[in-house]
Amino acid sequence: MVQEIMSDANEPLAANTAQFHSDLLPSRLRWIPQAASASAVLAGCLVLIGWWFDVGIFKSPLPGFPAMKANTALAFVLIGFSLWLSRAVSTNALSRRLAQVCASIVVLIGLLALSEYLSGEDLGIDRLLLQERGMPVPHANSGRMAFASALNLILLGSALLLLDVKTRRGYQPAEYLTVAVAVSAPLSLVAHLYGGVAIQHSYPLAIVAPPTAFLLVALAIGVLFARSQHRIVSIMMSDTVAAAAMRRLLVVAILLPIVAGWVRLMGQQYGFFGTEFGL
Numbered sequence: 345m346v347q348e349i350m351s352d353a354n355e356p357l358a359a360n361t362a363q364f365h366s367d368l369l370p371s372r373l374r375w376i377p378q379a380a381s382a383s384a385v386l387a388g389c390l391v392l393i394g395w396w397f398d399v400g401i402f403k404s405p406l407p408g409f410p411a412m413k414a415n416t417a418l419a420f421v422l423i424g425f426s427l428w429l430s431r432a433v434s435t436n437a438l439s440r441r442l443a444q445v446c447a448s449i450v451v452l453i454g455l456l457a458l459s460e461y462l463s464g465e466d467l468g469i470d471r472l473l474l475q476e477r478g479m480p481v482p483h484a485n486s487g488r489m490a491f492a493s494a495l496n497l498i499l500l501g502s503a504l505l506l507l508d509v510k511t512r513r514g515y516q517p518a519e520y521l522t523v524a525v526a527v528s529a530p531l532s533l534v535a536h537l538y539g540g541v542a543i544q545h546s547y548p549l550a551i552v553a554p555p556t557a558f559l560l561v562a563l564a565i566g567v568l569f570a571r572s573q574h575r576i577v578s579i580m581m582s583d584t585v586a587a588a589a590m591r592r593l594l595v596v597a598i599l600l601p602i603v604a605g606w607v608r609l610m611g612q613q614y615g616f617f618g619t620e621f622g623l
Contacts, residue, residue: 373569373581377431380566384424384559391417391555409536410553415469416489419453419497420559422446426504427563431570443504450501457494490552492532496525496560503567519576522564529560534602538609 394402395414404411429443456469489497503521510516532552552560569577580587580594608622 374431376569377427377566380562381424381427381431384420384427384563387555387559388417388420388424392421404553404555406554412553412556413489413493415453415457416493416497416556419450419489419501420563423450423497423500423504423563426450426501427566427570430504430507431566447501447504451498451505454494454496454498454501457489458491458498460488461491461494490556492528493552493556493560496529496552499525500560500563500567507567507570516571516575518571519568522568523576525560526564526568529557529564530598532557533561534605537602537606 390402391412392414393399394411395417423446426443426446429439429446453469456467459465460467460469499521503518503525506517506521509518529552533554535551536554536557571577580590611617612619612622
């Protein structure tokens with residue numbers, strides 16, 4: 345009887361322990377959210393230093409391409425810090441609260457930037473960091489992040505706030521939000537690859553600076569791999585033949601169409617073939 349009572353009492357603890365271990369990534373994959381968060385914090389700090397001390401290579405490491413905005417850099421520092429604190433399920437209450445505060449500030453920064461675009465009003469937040477350091481700002485929206493950057497930061501910040509939320513049907517909003525960023529952010533990189541510097545002038549709202557796009561993709565992958573119960577991660581990490589094939593072919597499936605499109609574009613521009621043959 346005593347053994348049965350002890351067994352029943354230990355069942356919730358065993359279930360919680362099993363759930364805790366199921367939420368942890370394998371040790372070989374835990375570096376993914378760590379690397380993503382550390383990269384975001386480091387890159388954001390370097391960009392802020394570049395703006396504050398007018399170091400051009402820190403603001404825009406690729407000559408001729410647009411620089412990352414100061415507000416965007418600050419958002420990356422905050423969201424990287426939030427991901428670092430949220431990467432483990434076992435974090436204490438203070439760490440979780442601090443991670444949520446950082447993610448909330450990122451969402452607020454994105455919402456304020458979007459409100460400026462939608463309302464046409466200048467709230468002054470785009471020049472706040474630069475004015476504090478006495479940096480000149482040529483015009484009202486010169487420090488404003490791109491519309492696409494603000495939208496993706498809202499999605500990433502919301503994903504971190506909803507990282508451990510699951511609906512009654514088993515859906516996890518954080519997974520859908522990060523996948524949306526992981527799909528949309530690389531489009532800016534492809535646009536820069538195909539259109540060069542001129543693409544920024546043609547689509548100023550939709551195209552973000554290349555470093556911004558890289559960090560958005562890295563953070564989306566980091567948030568996605570912050571929890572092993574996300575379905576995409578659990579499928580990819582399973583021992584099935586389909587999962588093994590996915591792990592081997594995923595990068596090729598993403599890069600091959602991009603490279604093929606670039607080869608087609610270059611061939612047409614240099615006159616090797618026409619539009620019909622290229623298509």
